Amino acid sequence: MTEKLYDADSHLCEFTARVTECKECDGGYAVILDRTAFFPEGGGQESDRGVIDGVSVLDVQIKDGEIYHYTNAPLTVGETAECKLDWERRFRNMQNHSGEHIVSGIVHRLYGCNNVGFHLGAEMTVDFDRELTRKQLDEAERLANRAVYENVRIKAYYPPEDELEKLDYRSKLELTENVRLVEIEGYDLCACCAPHVKRTGEIGIIKILDFFRNKGGVRVFIKCGSDALADYGVKYDNVLKISNLLSVKQQDTAAAADRLADENRFLKQELSTLKKRLINAKSESFSPEREITAVFEDGLDIKELQLFADALYKKCGGIRGVFSGCENGYSFAICGGEQLDGFFAGFKKKFAVKGGGRNGMVQGTVAATESEIENYFK
């Protein structure tokens, strides 16, 4: 059985180990070492990456107690290999995972919630079995960050069975053998197989982001340490841009965006009223020379096209099409009496048309030029 170096020292990132097995498998090799600091995927946390003798470790999995390092090249059995973790990835995982333990411990103590689902990949999510409000999560966040400022010790250990029975800890399972406890002094005690930072100060900021109702509880998104800093950077850039665009202070951007949305709604209404007036005026002054006509008017949406075509038809009868330029041709609405169906069937045959309709009106889009449409209507 491989010795789990990550169990004893979470900060060990360079080590030597003997290759005890190397077998070809799907698109690569499965390597077993006599000892390893590579954490295999488990407990919701993704596996470590790095190199063994310069060969990339693409994944690490534990199966039936055996730890397999999946590599893209073979290694020589019996040789001692130089191993190195992708420390940035590991440390980022530890910051998030330790931060999650603190939040889960606090939420458990304050609100009696149990952590019933944990995932740490590109994002970190935690599922709690009871609903929580933003206010409750804010309080948990405040206390979690206090735990970071206090820089308390985090230790992992295997207590003896008889002691374990008496202990009150989170994730207490049926398992009574080889239970590894992770203790965050004064904040949490939880069964966990993953490596953690040594003191809470290493975690950095703990930020609870979005949450939503999920299976009778809530799913919460949390970012810690370098992830939280990167997230802050992205959000800061956004707020800075918005504040410059709207010429308001950064803390006033939401209120300014709100005003802008109101203004936008008002302007849309105004524009719609003006377009209707324009359509009415144009329809009123319309005096057709022919029974069938096509009118071209840019900037009309499908409803306005329908309104326009309908107004023209009501005034003059015949077949009245209105066209407005769109991405690959024209949007249109055509109104007519009994002869419309035959006319539209021919129109669809002649051009690439998407759309249809009934009760004397058809609408859609057509890939054709103005003159092609004009000619057909003639």
Ligand SMILES: [Zn+2]
């Ligand atoms: Zn854990």
